[in-house]
Amino acid sequence: MVAYGMIKTSVLSFKVLNLPSSKIEGSRQFKCKASKMELTITQPDDWHLHLRDGEVLQAVVPHSASSFGRAIVMPNLKPPITSTAAAVAYRESILKALPADSVFSPLMTLYLTDTTSPHEIKLARESGVVFAVKLYPAGATTNSQDGVTDLFGKCLPVLEEMAEQNMPLLVHGEVTDPDVDVFDREKVFIDTILQPLIQRLPQLKVVMEHITTMEAVRFVESCSYGSVAATVTPQHLLLNRNALFQGGLQPHNYCLPVLKREIHSFLACTVRKAGLVAAFYGQAIVSAVTSGNKKFFLGTDSAPHEKRRKESPCGCAGIYNAPVAISLYAKVFEEAGALDKLEAFTSFNGPDFYGLPRNTSKIKLTRTPWKVPESFSFSFGDIVPMSAGETLEWQPSSI
Ligand SMILES: NC(=O)N[C@@H](CC(=O)O)C(=O)O
Ligand SMILES: [Zn+2]
Numbered sequence: 001m002v003a004y005g006m007i008k009t010s011v012l013s014f015k016v017l018n019l020p021s022s023k024i025e026g027s028r029q030f031k032c033k034a035s036k037m038e039l040t041i042t043q044p045d046d047w048h049l050h051l052r053d054g055e056v057l058q059a060v061v062p063h064s065a066s067s068f069g070r071a072i073v074m075p076n077l078k079p080p081i082t083s084t085a086a087a088v089a090y091r092e093s094i095l096k097a098l099p100a101d102s103v104f105s106p107l108m109t110l111y112l113t114d115t116t117s118p119h120e121i122k123l124a125r126e127s128g129v130v131f132a133v134k135l136y137p138a139g140a141t142t143n144s145q146d147g148v149t150d151l152f153g154k155c156l157p158v159l160e161e162m163a164e165q166n167m168p169l170l171v172h173g174e175v176t177d178p179d180v181d182v183f184d185r186e187k188v189f190i191d192t193i194l195q196p197l198i199q200r201l202p203q204l205k206v207v208m209e210h211i212t213t214m215e216a217v218r219f220v221e222s223c224s225y226g227s228v229a230a231t232v233t234p235q236h237l238l239l240n241r242n243a244l245f246q247g248g249l250q251p252h253n254y255c256l257p258v259l260k261r262e263i264h265s266f267l268a269c270t271v272r273k274a275g276l277v278a279a280f281y282g283q284a285i286v287s288a289v290t291s292g293n294k295k296f297f298l299g300t301d302s303a304p305h306e307k308r309r310k311e312s313p314c315g316c317a318g319i320y321n322a323p324v325a326i327s328l329y330a331k332v333f334e335e336a337g338a339l340d341k342l343e344a345f346t347s348f349n350g351p352d353f354y355g356l357p358r359n360t361s362k363i364k365l366t367r368t369p370w371k372v373p374e375s376f377s378f379s380f381g382d383i384v385p386m387s388a389g390e391t392l393e394w395q396p397s398s399i
């Protein structure tokens with residue numbers, strides 16, 4: 001709670017959480033049955049995950065595999081995964097790195113470049129292991145230097161083939177123009193790239209990854225179901241940009257797209273809880289995901305970087321949240337009084353959009369306060385997770 005000092009309204013929820021369960025049942029904040037001490041939900045999937053490779057892959061994959069059934073694995077390695085052959089090989093190394101009893105299934109992606117060919121999309125589809133193609137505007141984020149420099153000028157034939165093959169385009173939705181303020185880059189991307197793209201290729205399935213603004217929420221809501229969807233991270237639901245500067249520069253809260261103003265994330269929830277659903281606020285991220293809208297689903301964007309690379313004079317972007325993600329999503333839904341909508345967000349909306357079967361296994365979430373480690377130590381160095389050192393309420397376990 002202290003580290004989330006910017007989330008003013010959570011004080012109310014925490015008071016209620018400390019009451020005996022009989023009181024919790026009747027509480028106004030928790031209108032759904034899940035105000036109980038325990039919840040059983042279908043095994044969640046992570047529709048946006050960075051696993052890296054080599055020793056980092058070995059270190060981090062158990063965290064994702066213990067919470068998620070499947071994950072869309074991002075291709076921004078060094079060098080990036082630009083071919084189906086590379087995606088197949090990367091998948092093999094992920095499977096090898098899994099704990100012995102794990103049934104976690106990595107869903108691979110290709111990294112779109114100016115020179116990706118339509119033929120590569122056919123190969124990707126035929127492989128049966130590639131499920132999407134990722135657009136990184138060149139220079140927009142970590143390892144995006146080989147990304148696309150001119151989507152409409154260089155990639156139209158490949159996008160047409162993707163529409164033909166029903167292969168979704170996943171977008172890091174930010175322009176890279178240095179003249180555009182870093183906080184406006186998502187909004188400008190929607191206006192100048194996404195909107196024209198879906199007009200030109202309405203059959204193309206698009207996922208706006210890690211949305212951060214009410215403009216993105218409005219855009220996704222305005223598109224037809226099945227064509228455009230969005231993933232949402234725990235950090236963009238729980239933190240606002242004050243978290244970057246609270247008590248000094250906070251490199252572990254730095255990710256891209258950068259955290260935005262309160263109004264884009266949590267205030268919407270406050271207003272909704274107070275029963276004052278203003279159209280303006282009602283569009284923002286917490287309201288969107290907790291409303292039950294099927295176009296929004298779980299994508300952690302868990303992005304491990306070594307502690308020393310985050311805490312450096314030029315700290316890199318990315319938040320490692322795999323070990324805490326499920327607990328944090330549960331916290332968001334609980335505080336919004338919408339735990340009954342959690343399962344659709346974590347476990348139904350993603351596979352439904354991708355046309356994949358929902359998981360059949362279940363997990364249990366128990367209200368068992370647990371302390372998040374300050375960091376995880378590996379032979380190559382430490383990785384600091386999101387919410388390091390904090391106590392979280394919900395603990396997931398498999399059944
Ligand atoms: N989100 C981030 O800040 N970083 C991601 C890349 C990305 O998803 O944009 C990474 O790979 O580290
Ligand atoms: Zn991104």
Ligand SMILES: [Zn+2]
Pocket residue numbers: 048049050074301302303
């Ligand atoms: Zn990412």
